[in-house]
Amino acid sequence: MSQTGTLMGFVHRRRRGAELFLLVLALAVGIGAYAAVGLGVEGAVPADIIGYGGWLTGLIVAAHITVRIVAPYADPVLLPLVAALNGLGLAVLRRLDLTYESLGDPHTFARQQLTWMTLGVVLFIVTLVLLRDHRVLQRFTYTAGLLGIALLILPFLPLVGREINGARIWINVAGFSFQPGEVAKVMLVIAFAGYLVLHRDALALAGRRVVFVDLPRGRDLGPILAMFGVSMMILVLQNDLGSSLLFFGLFLAMLYVATERAGWLVVGGLLFGAGALAAYTFVGNVQNRFNFWLHPMDYYDASPGSYQLVEALFGQGWGGLIGRGFGNGFPERVPFAYSDFILSTIGEELGLTAIMAVILCYGLIVERALRIALISRDGFGKLMAVGLGTIIALQVFVVIGGVTGLIPLTGLTTPFLSYGGSSLVANWVVVALLLRISDQARRPTPRLDPVDDAGEDSETTQVVKLR
């Protein structure tokens, strides 16, 4: 009671003005980075800065106006953080485009990414406009789960599935390649949240206590084993360590939050440990990743080798505290600098200072997601917010940890920064869902206090009664 009591007296403001202010700064980051890229690489402000800046501003303003109209109480910090990261990512991609062009290998990553961002913002707006109450999603618990699993299986189907760079996680539809796994993770968050909200009592209460830890009952292990199976399937069949870790970690985190029982973490940790050991023993790829992580320098010339990671580490070291400046580094030495290793480019050209800012931005996004979960009034919304926050947290940890050599490298995209349409679009939808939940959570309930205003109102009361 006390908790609800204090929270009920706490009225959130709309803070749309603060959001606008932060968005202006976020645009300054995005467009400023674009200008700095032009100045650093070509020696002049890019000719299309007006068009580019106008397009970016238009997208952000459209998103902001939508939030103002359909989610006026939504969290004011999420959208600017995402806009800044996306803008910075676009500028870095532009910088890589220019380098690749000068090397005779032209790409248009930045342009394509801007197209994907447009699609992402459109879906962001559509989500916010169509979904007025996130609790509607609870009805689609099992539909979402089924859809999520189906999307994960899609890449294996003969006609649409495609294998790129050794990972079978793509589908090819009408000339576009798409990673269905990115959409699947949003679906799975909805499914987990709906499932756990219904079954958490059984999962939380039954069990026995072994050495300070409440272990769950054997018969309740079904869902966690099923999820473990799915993760292992992804690992073995798709050869995708990152996604496998993401899905299992996501489920474990949501299970822990739903039941408040550390026992699940112990069970999950043991399962994960066993799975990782099995993968290490039987999947050569995983063994390589471990070796590259422990002894990166030894495998520099090997094939497959740690060339990519070592070059990234060199780049970040060469960048130092404040970086070399746009145009003065050699990010092209790192393969896939535009996707998984975009952070090493930032580290090389903008230095540790910028990397810390980027990590802090991600930290704030996750903090906001958990905050939304705290103040949300319904269990489903809480779990969904936790799940969406966990997705971003895990992805960022796995990618940045891998690129900086903290943990073995696994392929995942850096949310909002990396080149990758599916990931960008899915993450914009994630933000829309978070904003929707936060709007519901922060919106004040109608003032439920007895105010005595007898007068003409009594007339209406009587009419109601007569009817």
Place this chain on the structure above:
Amino acid sequence: MSELTLFLIRMAFLAILWIFVLSAISVIRSDMFGARVPETARNGAPAPARKGKAAKASRKPRRGAPTHLLVVEGENPGTRAELADAPLLIGRGSDAAIKLDDDYVSTRHARIAASGDEWFVEDLGSTNGTYVGPVRITQPTTIGLGVQVRVGKTILELRK
């Protein structure tokens, strides 16, 4: 372009980046501490009490206004609570104004409170939900005289 200019550009960009991050943090900070707290929390006593206590004493139930909440169907039929004590908590818990022995009711299931002349029922995140008529409510919903509110297997009504 000279080395110095590039250096200044880089510094300026890093400054903008950090100004953005710090502004975001300051907005979060003000969101945490600067939220407009209504009189309720500030004095420790809830606003309804402060504003309403004096009013409540003098308030005469108007003709046609509901005076009590009655359990019309379920485990404890006939249980009632005076609306003068609003907000009323419905649930299985001991602090509930209407304490129900219904297994399908949560400890703190729903709340009945007034806003102006209207009475609202609000679900407090119950497991099985609160229904007004056939509809499961998702936000505070106005109820009038004789409207059936269902919590678990129990049906409640506002009565004169």
